[in-house]
Amino acid sequence: MTPRDALIADLTALILEATEKAPVAPPLSPEEAIFGTETRLALDSLDALQVSMALQKRYGVRLTDSKETRRLLACVGNLADHLLQKRA
Amino acid sequence: MTGAFVRACALASALGPDLEAAVERLAGAPAVPARNTKTGGAWPYFAIPVAEGDWRRRAEAIARSVAEDLRRKAALAPAQWAALPCIVGSSSFSVGAWDEGGWAALEPSFDFSLRLAKAFGVSGPVTAVSTTCTSGFAALDIALGLIAQGEAREVLVLGVELRNRLTVAGFAGLQLLSATAARPCDRGRDGLVLGEALGAVLVSAVPAPWRIASLAAGMDAASVTGPSPDGTATAKTMRAAMAGARWESAAVDLIKLQSGGGPLADLAEANAVRELFSPVPRSVSLKGALGHTLGASGPAELALLLASLARGRVPATWGFSKPDDALGFAPSGGNAQGVRRVLFNLSGFGGSVMSLALENAG
Amino acid sequence: MYLLAPAALRIAPDDFSARVRSRFASELRRAGRFAQLCLLGAQACLDAAGGDGPLGVLWATGGGALDATRAALDESLKLGEPAMPFTFIATQPHLAGALLAQRSHPVTRAACLSLAPDAWPSLPHLAQRWLADCERVLVGWVEESASGGAAHRSDWCLLQKKMMPGAVRCEQVRSPENAAAATAEDWIPRVAAWHGSTNAPLVLRGSGDAWRFTLNG
Structure with a gap:
């Protein structure tokens, strides 16, 4: 498992736990959209706030701009790449 | 149509410890609230200019001061005042007592409302109501009901929100706060600034302006x-x-x-x-x-x-x-x-x- | 004014999550325990009462959203550190009204009260006033268990203007004779226990006045 794969697994678990959502089957793919009523996870703007707070607590990253948050949280892969970039 | 009137009002707020001071202040130049108050932390916060100290004693002192002002304006007979029903609206009641006193300092919203009624010197029935930011008017609604149904001729309505970290932390988490100032209706507005206040309205069946x-x-x-x-x-x-x-x-x-x-x-x-x-x-x-x-x-x-x-x-x-x-x-x-x-x-x-x-x- | 479907729900703390999941699946995520408890009882009452039309929701509590408040305060509220949004929202005991509205009930207003034990007649009084603007008012008493052994409680009934078969007539009585003293916590369970058990009216007393409950037909 690459560091990116491991991070994606962690982030997926964090998002599900923070938003009190049950895991979906088949599991989310890293590129699968997670926001919006048309997606399987169907997260909304309140979920985005909850996830950004959970990210802050776990990884120390602050996402305070709502547009930026929405872009980064488009899918788990996006978010993982952002965190890896921050760590680099 | 209701047959209820505003007989008297009083207020402790960031603009001043009493209503007259507040109106005077409001007629002057705008003042930006202080940052880094104990409650507001990193956020600006409109605090009542009454000395810090034990949370509950401070709340009672604010209530007694507002009560004195309201009582003077209401000009009710002492027995009428003492019998007033009191309806208290708040979204946080006494949760601020936790900031200094921890779990032992927390009390149910009804008990805190009784404490406020006592500070006002009234001993009629007390009701606490919570509908978040409209709580004070939910209290007014209950008061209008008592007057309409002939249960009371005058009712004391309190809206109270006193300093507490939980509310600031909650609004910060919801990204609803401005880091600078409240700019209602302004092109550059970027969020709310929270504040504390105790507003008191004496509602009456007796005609008033x-x-x-x-x-x-x-x-x-x-x-x-x-x-x-x-x-x-x-x-x-x-x-x-x-x-x-x-x-x-x-x-x-x-x-x-x-x-x-x-x-x-x-x-x-x-x-x-x-x-x-x-x-x-x-x-x-x-x-x-x-x-x-x-x-x-x-x-x-x-x-x-x-x-x-x-x-x-x-x-x-x-x-x-x-x-x-x-x-x-x-x-x-x-x-x-x-x-x-x-x-x-x-x-x-x-x-x-x-x-x-x-x-x-x- | 008529009363329908009085019910006293008791849920052991260990069974609570399963009850919420079985009734609402994941719909009530991010609501917090107090709002979930409100909705379990309120929805059961609405299911039993049937009907539609504009709805007010009025309930009382002693402790309010204990679990969420504890959780929010436990999140080590350092100066300026934000609280988790779901936790903070769940500290507000008034949330259940909006959640019922989101479940397609035509809720037009809601309020959560705390009262002196003998002041329970305030609830039917206020409901009666609200009925000027809406057709039905759900009235409840909700209390989270404060200790491990005690059950969570969610007691509800539906008050409405319209008479229906099986509905109980509710009237205020100024000078009650043979009225039993009731409290904010037990008046709905007492109405529920009485409902269907006898044809004799039930008269319950609180501070100031009393209410008579009479079976119709």
């Missing part, structure tokens, strides 16, 4: 944290308040806006106002001067507005300087001559919306 013509309640469940963008529920509630008062929209002289400086919430309310009024009457927001005092905001803003109007002034909207074309109108203060009918909006998360119609009988 301001009659409560109607109080309407509504529910906006589009989201639990904010209004629907088109302002539908707000418009419906304002319309219900005007229908209850038997007013046409052209009869409204002034709208007291909910507007606290939230980019989307202010726009939603403006959409509702524009749907109902053409042209839009004069409007004012008081949250740039008091902060958003949440459950206290109804009684607190009512006290401040009526005291300003009694001095012949529609207050300026502090924090507002540049109109926002998207809103389609701008608040304006100045001479209050001719202001006889006021529509007064409140809304909060959890979907509660209220609108009060006030009429000056002259």
Whole structure:
């Protein structure tokens, strides 16, 4: 498992736990959209706030701009790449 | 139509420890709230200028001071005052006591309301009510019921929100706060600034200059944290308040806006106002001067507005300087001559919306 | 004014999550325990009462949203550090009204009260006043268990203007004879226990006045 794969697994678990959502089957793919009523996870703007707070607590990253948050949280892969970039 | 009147008001707020000081202050230059207060942490916060200290003792001291002012203005016989029912609206009650005293300091909302009633020297039935930011008007609604049903001739209505870290932390987590200042209706608005207040309104069946013509309640469940963008529920509630008062929209002289400086919430309310009024009457927001005092905001803003109007002034909207074309109108203060009918909006998360119609009988 | 479907729900703390999941699946995520408890009882009452039309929701509590408040305060509220949004929202006991509205009930207003134990008649009084603007008012008493052994409680009934078969007539009585003293916590369970058990009216007393409950037909 690459560091990116491991991070994606962690982030997926964090998002599900923070938003009190049950895991979906088949599991989310890293590129699968997670926001919006048309997606399987169907997260909304309140979920985005909850996830950004959970990210802050776990990884120390602050996402305070709502547009930026929405872009980064488009899918788990996006978010993982952002965190890896921050760590680099 | 109700047969209830505003007999007297009193207020402790960031503008001053009493209502007269607040009105005086409001007529002067706007003051930006302090940052880095103990409660506000990194955020600006409108604190009541009463010394810090034990949370509960401070709350009681604020209540006694507001009570003294209200009692003097109300001029009721001592036995009448002592028998007053007391309805307390708040979104946080005494949760601020935890900040210093931990778990042992927390008490149920009813017990804290009894404590406030005692500080006011009243011993009638006490009720606590919570509907988030409209709590103070939910308390007023219960008071109007007691008067309408002949259960009481006068009722004490309190809206209270006192310093606590939980509310600041909660609003910060919801990204609803401005890091600088509250700018209601302004093009550059970027969020709310919270504040504390204790607003007291004595409602009476005995005629007084301001009659409560109607109080309407509504529910906006589009989201639990904010209004629907088109302002539908707000418009419906304002319309219900005007229908209850038997007013046409052209009869409204002034709208007291909910507007606290939230980019989307202010726009939603403006959409509702524009749907109902053409042209839009004069409007004012008081949250740039008091902060958003949440459950206290109804009684607190009512006290401040009526005291300003009694001095012949529609207050300026502090924090507002540049109109926002998207809103389609701008608040304006100045001479209050001719202001006889006021529509007064409140809304909060959890979907509660209220609108009060006030009429000056002259 | 008529009363329908009085019910006293008791849920052991260990069973609570399963009850919420079985009734609401994941619909009530991010609501917090107090709002979930409100909705379990309120929805059961609405299911039993049937009907539609504009709805007010009025309930009382002693402790309010205990679990969420504890959780929010436990999140080590350092100066300026934000609270988790779901936790903070769940500290507000008034949330259940909006959640019922989101479940397609036509809720027009809601309020959560705290009262002196003998002041329970305030609830039917206020409901009666609300009925000027809406057709039905759900009235409840909700209390989270404060200790491990005690059950969570969610007691509800539906008050409405319209008479229906099986509905109980509710009237205020100024000078009650043979009225039993009731409290904010037990008046709905007492009405529920009485409902269907006898044809004799039930008269319950609180501070100031009393209410008579009479079976119709």
